[in-house]
Amino acid sequence: MTLERIQLEHVPANIRIYATLFRDVANADFLHSQLLARNPDFEYAFVDASSVISRFHLLSAVYAAVNALVTGSLRTPNVHSEIVVSLNVNNNIADAYRRWGIAPGKTKDLIVVKVVAAPEGAASTGTASSPARTAQEPDDEQQSLWTHLATHVQGTPSDLTDANLAPLTDWSKVRKYYRLNGVPALAGCKDGEEKRRQEEKLAVMGMALKGL
Amino acid sequence: MTAADKQFPPPPILTHPSASPPILVTQGAEGRLYKTTHLLPTLPCALKYRPPKPYRHPALDARLTRARISAEAKVLERCWREGVPVPAVHAMDAAAGWLAMEWIEGVPVRVAINAWLGDAEGEAAPTNEKQEEDLVDLMRRIGEAVGKLHKTGVVHGDLTTSNMMLRPRGSGTPANGEPEAATQDGRAKALEGEVVLIDFGLATQSMSDEDRAVDLYVLERAFASTHPRAERLFGAILDQYKTTFKKAPSVLAKLEDVRMRGRKRSMLG
Numbered sequence: 001m002t003l004e005r006i007q008l009e010h011v012p013a014n015i016r017i018y019a020t021l022f023r024d025v026a027n028a029d030f031l032h033s034q035l036l037a038r039n040p041d042f043e044y045a046f047v048d049a050s051s052v053i054s055r056f057h058l059l060s061a062v063y064a065a066v067n068a069l070v071t072g073s074l075r076t077p078n079v080h081s082e083i084v085v086s087l088n089v090n091n092n093i094a095d096a097y098r099r100w101g102i103a104p105g106k107t108k109d110l111i112v113v114k115v116v117a118a119p120e121g122a123a124s125t126g127t128a129s130s131p132a133r134t135a136q137e138p139d140d141e142q143q144s145l146w147t148h149l150a151t152h153v154q155g156t157p158s159d160l161t162d163a164n165l166a167p168l169t170d171w172s173k174v175r176k177y178y179r180l181n182g183v184p185a186l187a188g189c190k191d192g193e194e195k196r197r198q199e200e201k202l203a204v205m206g207m208a209l210k211g212l
Numbered sequence: 213m214t215a216a217d218k219q220f221p222p223p224p225i226l227t228h229p230s231a232s233p234p235i236l237v238t239q240g241a242e243g244r245l246y247k248t249t250h251l252l253p254t255l256p257c258a259l260k261y262r263p264p265k266p267y268r269h270p271a272l273d274a275r276l277t278r279a280r281i282s283a284e285a286k287v288l289e290r291c292w293r294e295g296v297p298v299p300a301v302h303a304m305d306a307a308a309g310w311l312a313m314e315w316i317e318g319v320p321v322r323v324a325i326n327a328w329l330g331d332a333e334g335e336a337a338p339t340n341e342k343q344e345e346d347l348v349d350l351m352r353r354i355g356e357a358v359g360k361l362h363k364t365g366v367v368h369g370d371l372t373t374s375n376m377m378l379r380p381r382g383s384g385t386p387a388n389g390e391p392e393a394a395t396q397d398g399r400a401k402a403l404e405g406e407v408v409l410i411d412f413g414l415a416t417q418s419m420s421d422e423d424r425a426v427d428l429y430v431l432e433r434a435f436a437s438t439h440p441r442a443e444r445l446f447g448a449i450l451d452q453y454k455t456t457f458k459k460a461p462s463v464l465a466k467l468e469d470v471r472m473r474g475r476k477r478s479m480l481g
Contacts, residue, residue: 008251009231009249009250009251009252009253010225010228010230010248010249010250011228011229012228059252060303063303064303067225067303067305071305071307073307183293184294184295185294185295202293204302204303205288205292205301205302208304209289209304212282212285
């Protein structure tokens with residue numbers, strides 16, 4: 001199982017986040033159609049890995065979406081679509097789906113994120129205890145999510161690591177989406193690793209500002 | 213710390229679980245700054261929070277808070293893009309009144325300079341020119357940072373040595389071997405590092421010489437009161453400012469006027 005549970009800082013205890021990566025996905029059309037049909041069994045965030053830079057980049061979007069869920073300021077139908085929209089640098093939702101969402105016929109490598117929000121009461125009773133265990137048995141939940149994904153996504157499951165994500169990034173696309181071409185701050189740095197870090201920061205900043 | 217926690221309930225965002233508890237770093241009239249973590253327990257961040265003001269109408273309060281958080285984030289992004297050394301923005305929720313920024317390591321320039329001057333006194337020897345060169349070098353780095361800032365069309369609004377951090381040259385940049393440092397290791401190192409401007413809560417986007425001159429004037433006055441013994445070196449900041457920023461001459465001319473009358477513009481006419 002490559003589906004991992006991700007514990008982010010400052011996320012309420014009743015919210016659980018899972019994510020994984022599928023390489024060489026063959027049935028993007030099918031997955032896309034399930035999203036369009038609003039099939040409740042396919043409430044996942046499907047993110048095209050070619051427009052994602054790193055885990056930090058992805059998790060920034062996940063956090064923004066979860067924060068919108070918690071504060072009740074979602075701009076899209078659910079937290080999963082919100083993740084895709086959070087990756088955008090402006091408020092154009094259709095554009096965000098097109099650029100970062102799953103695209104039939106195009107998406108090859110797919111990041112899947114699932115956010116489960118358990119009912120408030122279950123987790124919030126014990127304030128001092130760690131958020132690990134709740135009434136819903138997260139282990140079962142993780143297993144059943146994984147079973148569902150493994151049967152319906154036709155692709156090679158991979159760990160969602162920076163090492164696995166880096167080679168999938170289509171930089172010409174990313175630079176265009178995040179307006180990274182001709183940025184003075186990047187002009188001075190030649191070093192590849194350092195430049196990549198700077199570009200990542202700029203992308204995350206663009207997402208946080210949302211076209212302000 | 214517990215007393216402080218009781219006095220100021222943390223913002224809602226910080227009440228959710230995290231690997232290490234947030235630390236209240238400083239508190240100003242408008243906002244509070246916490247050191248906490250963002251996304252991962254290993255990523256430190258500075259979270260600026262503007263709490264709601266109970267004496268304002270809620271609708272007005274929400275609007276002001278949102279506008280001010282967004283304005284600060286916008287200015288930071290603009291500066292960062294242009295290569296001005298400022299903290300990067302990681303996340304924000306303007307409606308909730310918080311802004312999460314990159315945590316800048318190091319100490320405020322004020323602390324570094326005073327520590328350095330304090331050491332000089334301890335040695336009971338007047339600082340000779342060679343030692344002074346370290347301080348002048350820091351002044352140049354300050355002048356360069358401010359010059360870059362003004363070049364992007366941003367004025368800081370509260371330039372003091374407390375609002376500048378001295379970030380140690382980290383893992384990213386290779387340390388260059390310094391032949392002279394060997395003789396007085398500790399003190400020479402005390403002023404090393406990159407000057408990073410922080411706290412853009414009062415910053416505005418402006419291209420006017422007047423605003424820029426006031427920025428420099430505020431720094432000059434702050435310098436005179438926090439580091440009176442280094443005041444005579446202030447010229448080094450202006451010199452470097454001049455070389456970094458092309459339009460500096462007209463700003464410096466304006467600075468003369470500002471010095472004559474003070475920060476506030478005359479209300480005549």
